[in-house]
Structures are given as C-alpha cells and as structure tokens.
Amino acid sequence: MIRFSDEQIMVRDMVSRLAREKIQPIAIEAEKKHSFNPELLKILHENGLLSLLLPVELGGANADLTTCCLTVEEISRVDGSVGISYATHTTGVFFIVDWASQEQKERYYQKIAREGAYFGVALTEPNAGSDAVSIKTRAERSDQNYIINGSKIFITNAGVAHVFLVFALTKPGMRDKGISAFIVDRDTPGVKFGKEEEKMAVVGSSTRELIFDNAEVPAQNLLSDEGTGFKIVMAEFMKSRLLVASMALGIARGGLDEAVRYAKERTQFGKTISEFQGIQFMIADMAMNVEVAKRMIYTTSEYIGRGKAGKELASFAAMSKCFASDVAMKVTTDAVQILGGYGIMKEYPVERMMRDAKVTQIIEGTNQIQRIIIARDVLKS
Numbered sequence: 001m002i003r004f005s006d007e008q009i010m011v012r013d014m015v016s017r018l019a020r021e022k023i024q025p026i027a028i029e030a031e032k033k034h035s036f037n038p039e040l041l042k043i044l045h046e047n048g049l050l051s052l053l054l055p056v057e058l059g060g061a062n063a064d065l066t067t068c069c070l071t072v073e074e075i076s077r078v079d080g081s082v083g084i085s086y087a088t089h090t091t092g093v094f095f096i097v098d099w100a101s102q103e104q105k106e107r108y109y110q111k112i113a114r115e116g117a118y119f120g121v122a123l124t125e126p127n128a129g130s131d132a133v134s135i136k137t138r139a140e141r142s143d144q145n146y147i148i149n150g151s152k153i154f155i156t157n158a159g160v161a162h163v164f165l166v167f168a169l170t171k172p173g174m175r176d177k178g179i180s181a182f183i184v185d186r187d188t189p190g191v192k193f194g195k196e197e198e199k200m201a202v203v204g205s206s207t208r209e210l211i212f213d214n215a216e217v218p219a220q221n222l223l224s225d226e227g228t229g230f231k232i233v234m235a236e237f238m239k240s241r242l243l244v245a246s247m248a249l250g251i252a253r254g255g256l257d258e259a260v261r262y263a264k265e266r267t268q269f270g271k272t273i274s275e276f277q278g279i280q281f282m283i284a285d286m287a288m289n290v291e292v293a294k295r296m297i298y299t300t301s302e303y304i305g306r307g308k309a310g311k312e313l314a315s316f317a318a319m320s321k322c323f324a325s326d327v328a329m330k331v332t333t334d335a336v337q338i339l340g341g342y343g344i345m346k347e348y349p350v351e352r353m354m355r356d357a358k359v360t361q362i363i364e365g366t367n368q369i370q371r372i373i374i375a376r377d378v379l380k381s
C-alpha cells in the first residue's frame, strides 16, 4: 500500500473532519432544495481548499495530485454533489497550474487566493459529448479580443463559478488541431447561463448551459497557443479522471460505511443482519472492491503527479476512473439492498449515494470511452 506523506495525511484528516462537521449539514439541505448552496464556497475558501494547488507563498499548499484525490474522496464520502463541484474546480485550477503563462498565473492565482475564485470547465456541447473533437463553439480573433459564439451544456458550477476553461474552434475544419482553450471570466460581456437542469443525481450541484453570444474574451486569456486546446484537454483528462475516480471512491466508501453501520444494528430473526452469511459476503465483496479502487487510484495519482507521462498512464487513469465508478455503482446498489426497504427511503443516505454513483460512470468520458482507451492500449502491440 502506498505510504502517504505527513502533509497528505494532514490534509486528508483535516478535510475528513471538515466534510463531516461543516460540509455535510449544508449538503443535506442543498440536496433537499435541489440547488447548490453558495455558503459552501465560503467554507472551502476559508479552509484553504480552493487554493490547495497554489504555491505556499500565496497561501496555497503546493499540493500534489494524490492530495487532491484524497480531498475529493473525503468530501464525496459525505456528499457527491459537493464532490463533483469541488473536483471540477480542482480540474479548472490544474489547467492554470499546468498550462497558463506566468502573467495568467499571477492574475488567476491572486483571484483564487484573495477572492476565492471558483472554477468550471466547459467542453461538452449538444452534439459533441464523447466525440469532443466535433465541438462547434467558435472563437474568432478581432483586434485584442476573441469573439466567442456557441453553447456548452451540462456545465458543472455554471452560474456558481467565477472562471471557466472553455474550448472553442479557432480554425474550423482542422479537427483537433483547430481547437483552442480560453480562460473566461463569468462577467465577460456576452456570457450567459441557461436554466438549472433538473437532474436525478448530484442535485445539490449546479448544472447549466453556458452560452456565448458574441462574448468578448481578451486575447491575453488564450491558454497556451492557438490550436493546442485538444492536446491540453487530453493531457488534463489524466488528472481529472483521477479526481472523478476519487469522487466515486468516496461515494463507495460512504455506501459501505452506511451498510456496515446498519447491518450491525438491524435485527431480524433474533439476530443482527450482520450475522447472516448472505450479508457478510456482500460486505466482504464491497470492502474488497473499495480496497482495490483505493490502491489503483493512489498508485496512479502518485505516478501522474510525479510528472511521469506516457500512453500507459492515460490507460491507468482510464482504468482507475472506470473501475472506481463501476465499484461505486455496485457498492451503493448493494448498500441499498442491505438496508432493505429503508434503503429506498430518503431518510437514509444510500439512495442518494446510488444515484450519485451513476454520474461517475458518465462524466469525464463515459465508461465505454474509458474501455476503448484501455483496450486500445492493451491491443496496441
């Protein structure tokens, strides 16, 4: 098993406490109201979680990928909605840390550290989901600006975040080489938000359309060079998939916690149900799968975090995301089963966990897409 550093353990334990004491009560209300509670941003900011990746001199923790994974895991263990929202913010900040110019870093690091800027990432469009190369959102250069037109759908943190990483075509017809990445501030003229989507899961997070109606984005907000947007997003998928894997792992652990607690309390036929072998075997399988997911995620995040690139790591990131999210789905479904009829009731958290687990099989590339990546890697020689 990977040995965590003192810093990683410190952050993990701090977040675990924060999640239980401060985040969970707000998340329970957000779940009931089906809306994101901005109070969460204050808590995340005050506890240094928005600036985790920033240099220490700016109040950050100079955190590595594994620390970010542990953070997302601990948050998602209590609530998937806050988990997806925070994982998305962290992905957005990774784009800045890994690809922004010095001048852009200075501007956005200050915004995060001082103002608690929150991030979103906008790639998906109505006709471009898995097939991300087919995006139609257009960015045309005009003097000192790019004029962006188009629309992005299903955008986590839309209407909540202050800054978005947006992918748009600068050279239509050039497929992946025609896509560029932009840092777009929420208050940019021409940036609008659609209505809040009504969802079956992660209902305490915000998911809206992000509309660009002649949005004037300063040319200095182009990330890296024109035409590198697709390369950038593919590279960052390695990290963002680990964060979604961690979200899934957190949800699975939450489901296992609840199932164990309930099985030890509930009595039928004069015994606690934990004494029945049928239940024990389910719990053993749940625990086994959670352990494997942990090892996969921690090992892969450590490799990727150390800057080891390579095609096989993209495959390991895909495996981690695919495996952990399938585990989350199975474990939370079994948790509902162990709680019996009570598992279906909103009074207990496992039905929410089961719904939230489904999201992890879809976002950041569906699990079919992850299996394509893995199979390609396995079959290449």
Ligand SMILES: Cc1cc2nc3c(=O)[nH]c(=O)nc-3n(C[C@H](O)[C@H](O)[C@H](O)COP(=O)(O)OP(=O)(O)OC[C@H]3O[C@@H](n4cnc5c(N)ncnc54)[C@H](O)[C@@H]3O)c2cc1C
Binding pocket: 088, 120, 121, 122, 123, 124, 128, 129, 130, 131, 153, 154, 155, 156, 157, 202, 207, 359, 362, 363, 364, 365, 366, 367, 368, 369, 372
């Ligand atoms: C709650 C939520 C939050 C999200 N947040 C964001 C966000 O913040 N930013 C963002 O950009 N996007 C976001 N998304 C979008 C998400 O990334 C996409 O939904 C996802 O990539 C799938 O795209 P799609 O929905 O268009 O499905 P499609 O690509 O249309 O896929 C439909 C089905 O076909 C399958 N399929 C597609 N191609 C293949 C193939 N080649 N082989 C086999 N099967 C295939 C898929 O696996 C899926 O089962 C979010 C989605 C949800 C549900």
